[in-house]
Amino acid sequence: MSAHSAVDIIATKRDGAALSDEAIEWVLDSYVAGDVADEQMSALLMAIFFRGLNPRELNRWTDVMIASGEVLDLSRLSRPTVDKHSTGGVGDKISLILAPLVAACGAAVPQLSGRGLGHTGGTLDKLESIPGWRAHLSNDEAIEQLESIGAVICAAGEGLAPVDRKLYALRDVTGTVESIPLISSSIMSKKIAEGTHALVLDVKVGRGAFIKSLERARELARTMVELGHAHGVATVAQLTAMDQPLGRAVGNALEVQESVDVLRGDGPEDVRELTLSLARTMLELVGIDVDPATRIDDGSAYDLYRRMIAAQGGDPDAELARGSHHHVVTAAHDGIVQSVDALGVGVAAWRLGAGRARKEDPVSAGAGVMCLVREGDFVVTHQPLFELFADDAEHLERGRASIENAVTLGDHATEVAPILLERVTH
Numbered sequence: 138m139s140a141h142s143a144v145d146i147i148a149t150k151r152d153g154a155a156l157s158d159e160a161i162e163w164v165l166d167s168y169v170a171g172d173v174a175d176e177q178m179s180a181l182l183m184a185i186f187f188r189g190l191n192p193r194e195l196n197r198w199t200d201v202m203i204a205s206g207e208v209l210d211l212s213r214l215s216r217p218t219v220d221k222h223s224t225g226g227v228g229d230k231i232s233l234i235l236a237p238l239v240a241a242c243g244a245a246v247p248q249l250s251g252r253g254l255g256h257t258g259g260t261l262d263k264l265e266s267i268p269g270w271r272a273h274l275s276n277d278e279a280i281e282q283l284e285s286i287g288a289v290i291c292a293a294g295e296g297l298a299p300v301d302r303k304l305y306a307l308r309d310v311t312g313t314v315e316s317i318p319l320i321s322s323s324i325m326s327k328k329i330a331e332g333t334h335a336l337v338l339d340v341k342v343g344r345g346a347f348i349k350s351l352e353r354a355r356e357l358a359r360t361m362v363e364l365g366h367a368h369g370v371a372t373v374a375q376l377t378a379m380d381q382p383l384g385r386a387v388g389n390a391l392e393v394q395e396s397v398d399v400l401r402g403d404g405p406e407d408v409r410e411l412t413l414s415l416a417r418t419m420l421e422l423v424g425i426d427v428d429p430a431t432r433i434d435d436g437s438a439y440d441l442y443r444r445m446i447a448a449q450g451g452d453p454d455a456e457l458a459r460g461s462h463h464h465v466v467t468a469a470h471d472g473i474v475q476s477v478d479a480l481g482v483g484v485a486a487w488r489l490g491a492g493r494a495r496k497e498d499p500v501s502a503g504a505g506v507m508c509l510v511r512e513g514d515f516v517v518t519h520q521p522l523f524e525l526f527a528d529d530a531e532h533l534e535r536g537r538a539s540i541e542n543a544v545t546l547g548d549h550a551t552e553v554a555p556i557l558l559e560r561v562t563h
């Protein structure tokens with residue numbers, strides 16, 4: 138007979154007391170084993186949602202999540218490892234540029250990623266729009282590619298923190314996703330199990346992010362940075378603005394094309410600026426004194442991108458898909474762009490076919506939105522604001538209906554907020 142009972146553990150947290158290390162171990166292990174039922178774990182998650190976890194509880198909770206699966210050993214690599222995680226934004230294609238860029242500077246970047254759900258796209262979905270590219274690698278293949286090329290972006294194996302998959306599915310249907318300790322342990326358990334030595338977190342704040350206030354973003358960032366430090370991972374967080382989409386392209390193949398543009402020294406300035414800022418922080422964490430801008434300028438980052446894509450079966454020269462149906466949204470009158478609503482654009486791209494509602498849904502490679510104006514731009518009547526792409530008329534119409542009011546025009550100049558808001562180091 139066990140010394141613990143799920144009901145007692147739920148009641149302890151419900152009443153605001155702290156759980157012992159043993160209780161945390163027991164309840165998570167028993168949940169994996171099927172001895173704690175979904176309804177009991179749901180109640181505990183809701184109690185944590187309202188009562189939180191103190192730092193000791195959160196550390197233990199995260200340790201047990203990590204220990205539920207395998208931990209990759211990247212210590213035999215000849216270069217220092219550093220990864221980046223973004224909490225998700227509209228048009229956030231930074232990983233596609235950053236991984237080869239930082240590798241071209243001499244680090245190894247193990248980007249074990251997920252797929253998109255809802256209005257923010259997933260890195261794997263974007264890369265899968267490259268003909269032939271394969272997301273699933275074995276651990277040995279991923280490590281081998283890290284050694285030979287320096288960067289790998291692939292699907293996080295089922296073996297990393299497997300309890301997270303079970304917990305996340307439950308949180309998704311019980312209104313318990315938006316809890317700082319639960320988000321932090323979910324993200325950090327996977328990153329720590331991945332074996333990276335250093336980590337930069339890009340915590341998105343604003344209309345298009347799932348965290349809208351700076352206050353909460355700071356709290357999430359601090360919590361994750363502390364968890365990283367407690368587990369021996371050098372971790373820094375950057376809080377970055379996500380009110381308007383990042384760059385111009387939102388949609389899978391469209392974002393791959395824009396990433397290639399940036400790697401070749403073109404592309405939108407905000408994407409380049411954010412990528413370079415994250416790259417500098419990553420390099421600083423692993424003690425590499427190289428200016429990443431030089432690796433874009435000399436072509437080595439683009440060359441590394443091509444090798445990274447080819448190593449996973451992708452053809453970096455293949456033509457990328459573009460939806461056969463398209464529509465241009467134009468300005469109804471003259472004015473200065475006061476806002477481009479990232480959430481509205483993200484939802485439109487999703488409805489056009491670029492995103493999925495359920496995790497088993499397919500995504501369209503060629504669907505998406507090109508944002509043709511940014512906050513602060515002056516526009517004239519009939520000037521194109523967005524170009525929409527979809528694979529069929531029905532998706533095109535759905536996307537068109539939801540983007541109609543995504544741009545607000547006014548008659549006064551607007552102050553455009555900087556993209557990098559704050560850095561959190563402890």
Ligand code: URA
Binds near residue numbers: 319321
């Ligand atoms: N991403 C994750 O991996 N987990 C969360 O809980 C939220 C975002």
